[in-house]
Amino acid sequence: MANSGTTPPVISAPVVGLVGNPNSGKSSLFNLLTGLRQRIGNFPGVTVEKKSGVLRLEGLPDVEIIDFPGAYSCYPTSLDERLVVQELTNPEGDLFPDAILYVADITKLDKHLLLFTQLRDLDLPMILVLNMADLAKETGLIVDVERLSLQLGVPVIPVSARENEGIAELRSAVTDLLRNPKKYRPEEPFYEPGAQARDVLADLRQELPARNDYHALLLTHHASWLKHIPEETRHLVQKARVSRGFHSLRAQVEETMERYDTFEPIVKDSVRRTGVNASTSDRLDNLLTHRVFGPLIFVTIMLFLFQALFAWTGMPMDFIEWFFETLGSGVRDTLGAGWLTDLLVDGVIAGLGGVLVFVPQIAALFLFISILEEVGYMARAAYMFDSIMQRFGLNGRSVVALISGHACAIPAIMSTRTIANWKERLLTIMVTPLTSCSARIPVYIILISFAVPEGSFLGMGYQGLAFAGLYFLGILAAMLSALVFKLILKSKERSFLMLELPEYRTPVWRNVGLTVWQKVRTFIVEAGQIILLISIILWGLSTFGPSADMAAAEANASRISVEQSLSEDDAADLLASERLEASYAGHIGKFIEPVIRPLGYDWKIGIALFTSFAAREVFVGTMATIYSIGSADDELRIRDRMAEEINPRTGQPVYNPATAWSLLVFYVFAMMCMSTSAVTKRETGGWKWPIIQFTFMTALAYVSAMAVYQLMA
Incomplete structure (x- = not known):
C-alpha cells in the first residue's frame, strides 16, 4: 500500500473492514457512516449476510466499508467467527481490507480487546474506535485516550454512534489512514509465539503465504478448514504439527491468557471510574429477567x-x-x-x-x-x-x-x-x-x-x-x-450459554429506520418478483384452457343467462366463473380438490395452495387474481369477492369460520417457502434435513387443518 516519493499513496478502490465484538455498536456506526448507501448480499460461498456500504471522504475515491459479523477471537467457536478469520487471513481475497476500524464498547474495554490485539498483530493499518462514549459520561467512566493509544500502538478515537459525536474526527482519521497507511501499523507485535510454535513456523516458513509470524501462526492453527490454504500445504502443516508435538488447543489457551495478562493492566492504567451510578441495567434486570x-x-x-x-x-x-x-x-x-x-x-x-x-x-x-x-x-x-x-x-x-x-x-x-x-x-x-x-x-x-x-x-x-x-x-x-x-436424535455433546448482556439504552432511531426500510424493500423486491411472475402465469392459466372445454363453458353460461334472464353484469360474472372452471388453472384445482376436500377447501383454494408452496404470501395474490377475473365492480376488494363465494354443493359461503380456521391452521404449520428449504439445505449440508422438515411440517399442517374443519363444520 506504500510507494516511494513525497506524495502519499492513494488506494484506487479502498476497502475498510468494520470489526468488533457482538453488541459493540458496530452496526450503528456502520449505518451512521454509510447512511442509505448500503448493499445487502451474502459473503462468497456462504449464506451469512454481508452488509457493505459507501463512505465518501474528501480527496479520496469512494471507500467501501464491510460490516463483518461480530466475533470474540481469532480462535472461532461459531461459523460467523470462522468467516471473519477466513477473510482476514486471506490477503489475496476480494474482501481483504486495506485497513480496519476496530469497534469496542468503551464501557467494556477489558472484554473487547482480545480480538483487537490479535488483529493488530496481523500487521494491518488499524484505528481503535471506542464506541458509546455517551454511556461513559453517564456512568462516570474516564478514559485517558492518549495513554491508551500510546500503550496499544494505534490511534484511538472515542465516538458515540448514538449521539453522532466524534464522527468528524473518525472520518478525518480514516482519511489520513488511507493516505498514510504505514504510520498506522504498530512497530512491535503485541504477542510473540512460544518456542514450540516458532519451531513449527520455522519448518513451514517457505510454504505458508503469511505476512508475518502471527499470520503464519493463525494459518497453522486453522489450516484444516481455511479455504484459501492449498491442499498440499494443508498436509505439510499437519505433518509439521505432529513432528514438533504442537498442540493447537493448548497453544490457543496459553496465547489467550498471555494476551489478557498484557492488555488488562493497560486498561486499568488508562480507564477509571468516578462514580457508582452504572447500575441502571442491573435494576431493570431485577424485574425484566x-x-x-x-x-x-x-x-x-x-x-x-x-x-x-x-x-x-x-x-x-x-x-x-x-x-x-x-x-x-x-x-x-x-x-x-x-x-x-x-x-x-x-x-x-x-x-x-x-x-x-x-x-x-x-x-x-x-x-x-x-x-x-x-x-x-x-x-x-x-x-x-x-x-x-x-x-x-x-x-x-x-x-x-x-x-x-x-x-x-x-x-x-x-x-x-x-x-x-x-x-x-x-x-x-x-x-x-x-x-x-x-x-x-x-x-x-x-x-x-x-x-x-x-x-x-x-x-x-x-x-x-x-x-x-x-x-x-x-x-x-x-x-x-x-x-x-x-x-x-441422540447426542452426548453438552452445551452452556455464554452471553454478554448489553447495557439497556434508548433505540437509535436512525438504525431502526434503516432496518425497517431495508427489510421492507427486500420483501417488496423479492416477494414482488415471485408474485409478479406467478400472477402472470396464473392469469394465463386462468384465462386460457382446452378449446373444447372453454367453448362448452361459454355455451353453458349463455344458456343459463337466457334461462334465468340474468342482467349484463351477472351474465358476465357467470361467464367468467364458467371459463375459470374450464381453464388450465381450473383443471389443476379440480385435480387437487379430492385431496383437500376433507379440509373444507374447494378447487379455487386448491389453486392458491398449489401456488403458495413457492412462497406463502402468494396465497393472497393468487386469490386476488382468481377472483378478479371478469369481475366488473370492486375488482380489487379481495375480502368482498371472497365473502360472496358460495359452495355449490352446500349452498353455504366457502369462507365460513370452519374453512377459515382450517386454512389459518394449515398456514401456521405448513412449510411453504422454497428459499427457507434452500437455506436449510446449505446450513445442514444436504437435502436430508430439508426433506424431513418439509414432510413433517406438511403432514402436521394437513392433519391439524382437517381436524379443525371436521370439528367445526
Missing part, C-alpha cells in the same frame, strides 16, 4: 406487538387498497377492453395489490423487533428462557432465532451459527419455520376477518387476540416439535 415477572412481561410485550400490528395499520392499508383499485380502474378505462388490459389489471395489478396492501403490517413487525434489539431486550430473552429451552433440546440462543423467525425464517436460520452444539443448532433450524414469519401476515389478516367476528374484550380486539393466538400456536408447535426431535 425475574423468574416469574420476566416471562409475564415478555408475553405482555408480544401481545401488545400483535395488537398493534392488527389495530394500528388500518388507515395505510385502506389507502394502498384504494390506490391499486383506482390504478386498475384507470388502466382499464384508458386502454379499453382487450387481453393486454386484462393481463395488466387482472394479473399484474391485482396480484401485486393484493400483497402490497399488507406492507404496513410487515413494516410494523420489523419496527418492533428492531426496537427490542436496539434496547438490548433480545439478549435478555435468550438469557431468561435458556433453562426452558434446554428442556426442549434447544439453547438460550434459540430464542433469538425463534423471535427473528417472526420477521423471516431465512436470517433466523442463519443466526443459529452462534449455537456451538450441533444437535441444538439442528433442532433450532428444523423448528424455526414454524414461527409465523411476515409472509404469513397477508394470509392471517384476510382469513381472520372470516374466522373471528369484530368486537373487543378488555380493550383488546377479538381479531387482534386471534392474530396473537396464531403466533403463539406456531411457537407452541415449534417447542413440541423440538421435544420430539430431542427424543429421536
Whole structure:
C-alpha cells in the first residue's frame, strides 16, 4: 500500500473492514457512516449476510466499508467467527481490507480487546474506535485516550454512534489512514509465539503465504478448514504439527491468557471510574429477567406487538387498497377492453395489490423487533428462557432465532451459527419455520376477518387476540416439535450459554429506520418478483384452457343467462366463473380438490395452495387474481369477492369460520417457502434435513387443518 516519493499513496478502490465484538455498536456506526448507501448480499460461498456500504471522504475515491459479523477471537467457536478469520487471513481475497476500524464498547474495554490485539498483530493499518462514549459520561467512566493509544500502538478515537459525536474526527482519521497507511501499523507485535510454535513456523516458513509470524501462526492453527490454504500445504502443516508435538488447543489457551495478562493492566492504567451510578441495567434486570415477572412481561410485550400490528395499520392499508383499485380502474378505462388490459389489471395489478396492501403490517413487525434489539431486550430473552429451552433440546440462543423467525425464517436460520452444539443448532433450524414469519401476515389478516367476528374484550380486539393466538400456536408447535426431535436424535455433546448482556439504552432511531426500510424493500423486491411472475402465469392459466372445454363453458353460461334472464353484469360474472372452471388453472384445482376436500377447501383454494408452496404470501395474490377475473365492480376488494363465494354443493359461503380456521391452521404449520428449504439445505449440508422438515411440517399442517374443519363444520 506504500510507494516511494513525497506524495502519499492513494488506494484506487479502498476497502475498510468494520470489526468488533457482538453488541459493540458496530452496526450503528456502520449505518451512521454509510447512511442509505448500503448493499445487502451474502459473503462468497456462504449464506451469512454481508452488509457493505459507501463512505465518501474528501480527496479520496469512494471507500467501501464491510460490516463483518461480530466475533470474540481469532480462535472461532461459531461459523460467523470462522468467516471473519477466513477473510482476514486471506490477503489475496476480494474482501481483504486495506485497513480496519476496530469497534469496542468503551464501557467494556477489558472484554473487547482480545480480538483487537490479535488483529493488530496481523500487521494491518488499524484505528481503535471506542464506541458509546455517551454511556461513559453517564456512568462516570474516564478514559485517558492518549495513554491508551500510546500503550496499544494505534490511534484511538472515542465516538458515540448514538449521539453522532466524534464522527468528524473518525472520518478525518480514516482519511489520513488511507493516505498514510504505514504510520498506522504498530512497530512491535503485541504477542510473540512460544518456542514450540516458532519451531513449527520455522519448518513451514517457505510454504505458508503469511505476512508475518502471527499470520503464519493463525494459518497453522486453522489450516484444516481455511479455504484459501492449498491442499498440499494443508498436509505439510499437519505433518509439521505432529513432528514438533504442537498442540493447537493448548497453544490457543496459553496465547489467550498471555494476551489478557498484557492488555488488562493497560486498561486499568488508562480507564477509571468516578462514580457508582452504572447500575441502571442491573435494576431493570431485577424485574425484566425475574423468574416469574420476566416471562409475564415478555408475553405482555408480544401481545401488545400483535395488537398493534392488527389495530394500528388500518388507515395505510385502506389507502394502498384504494390506490391499486383506482390504478386498475384507470388502466382499464384508458386502454379499453382487450387481453393486454386484462393481463395488466387482472394479473399484474391485482396480484401485486393484493400483497402490497399488507406492507404496513410487515413494516410494523420489523419496527418492533428492531426496537427490542436496539434496547438490548433480545439478549435478555435468550438469557431468561435458556433453562426452558434446554428442556426442549434447544439453547438460550434459540430464542433469538425463534423471535427473528417472526420477521423471516431465512436470517433466523442463519443466526443459529452462534449455537456451538450441533444437535441444538439442528433442532433450532428444523423448528424455526414454524414461527409465523411476515409472509404469513397477508394470509392471517384476510382469513381472520372470516374466522373471528369484530368486537373487543378488555380493550383488546377479538381479531387482534386471534392474530396473537396464531403466533403463539406456531411457537407452541415449534417447542413440541423440538421435544420430539430431542427424543429421536441422540447426542452426548453438552452445551452452556455464554452471553454478554448489553447495557439497556434508548433505540437509535436512525438504525431502526434503516432496518425497517431495508427489510421492507427486500420483501417488496423479492416477494414482488415471485408474485409478479406467478400472477402472470396464473392469469394465463386462468384465462386460457382446452378449446373444447372453454367453448362448452361459454355455451353453458349463455344458456343459463337466457334461462334465468340474468342482467349484463351477472351474465358476465357467470361467464367468467364458467371459463375459470374450464381453464388450465381450473383443471389443476379440480385435480387437487379430492385431496383437500376433507379440509373444507374447494378447487379455487386448491389453486392458491398449489401456488403458495413457492412462497406463502402468494396465497393472497393468487386469490386476488382468481377472483378478479371478469369481475366488473370492486375488482380489487379481495375480502368482498371472497365473502360472496358460495359452495355449490352446500349452498353455504366457502369462507365460513370452519374453512377459515382450517386454512389459518394449515398456514401456521405448513412449510411453504422454497428459499427457507434452500437455506436449510446449505446450513445442514444436504437435502436430508430439508426433506424431513418439509414432510413433517406438511403432514402436521394437513392433519391439524382437517381436524379443525371436521370439528367445526
